[in-house]
Amino acid sequence: MGALPEDELVATCADCGASIYREHIHRRLAGRWAGGLYCGHCLAARQGVNVSEDLASLSLADETEVGDRNQRSSVMGGSSVLSDSTAGDLVAYKRTLNITGQAATRVRTFHARLTEGAMRNLDRQVNAWVDSNPEIEIKFSTTTIAPWEGKQAEPHLILMIFY
Known part of the structure; x- marks a missing residue:
C-alpha cells in the first residue's frame, strides 16, 4: 500500500482530510491509489467498492431487531480525524443546515x-x-483531552465542532 514519508507522523486523506497514521497503512485501513493517500472510505470509493452496500447492512437504533453486536462491522471508522468524521459525509440528512446562528444541527x-x-x-x-x-456556519465547539483507544491508549485532544 504506500508508506508515509519518514519525516511525517501524520498525513491526511486527499479527499476528506481524515488523519492517516503509519499504523493505518500497515493495517490496510488506508493506502495509496493513483498517487494519492486515502482513508479507508475514500480508498474503497476509488477502487470501486460500493460503500453504500456496507452501510445498508447496518441497522438503525430505532429498529426493533438489534442484531449480534459481537460481529465486526464491515464499515471502518474514520477520522484523528479518524473516526468520525467521514461516515457523516456519506449520509443525506433530512434536517437542513441552520444558517440563522441558532441551534446546531450537525x-x-x-x-x-x-x-x-x-x-x-x-x-x-x-x-x-x-x-x-462554505455553506456551514459553526455554532460552537468543545474540546477535551482523553485517552483514545487504538493500538495503544494515548491521550488525544478531541475537538467537536457543532454547525
Whole structure:
C-alpha cells in the first residue's frame, strides 16, 4: 500500500482530510491509489467498492431487531480525524443546515495526539474542512483531552465542532 514519508507522523486523506497514521497503512485501513493517500472510505470509493452496500447492512437504533453486536462491522471508522468524521459525509440528512446562528444541527469530530506535529496537522484539517464547506456556519465547539483507544491508549485532544 504506500508508506508515509519518514519525516511525517501524520498525513491526511486527499479527499476528506481524515488523519492517516503509519499504523493505518500497515493495517490496510488506508493506502495509496493513483498517487494519492486515502482513508479507508475514500480508498474503497476509488477502487470501486460500493460503500453504500456496507452501510445498508447496518441497522438503525430505532429498529426493533438489534442484531449480534459481537460481529465486526464491515464499515471502518474514520477520522484523528479518524473516526468520525467521514461516515457523516456519506449520509443525506433530512434536517437542513441552520444558517440563522441558532441551534446546531450537525457535529463534526476531530482528534489528534498531543504532539506538536499532530496539532499542526489538526489545524490544517479543521481549516481545510471549513474552507471546503462554505455553506456551514459553526455554532460552537468543545474540546477535551482523553485517552483514545487504538493500538495503544494515548491521550488525544478531541475537538467537536457543532454547525
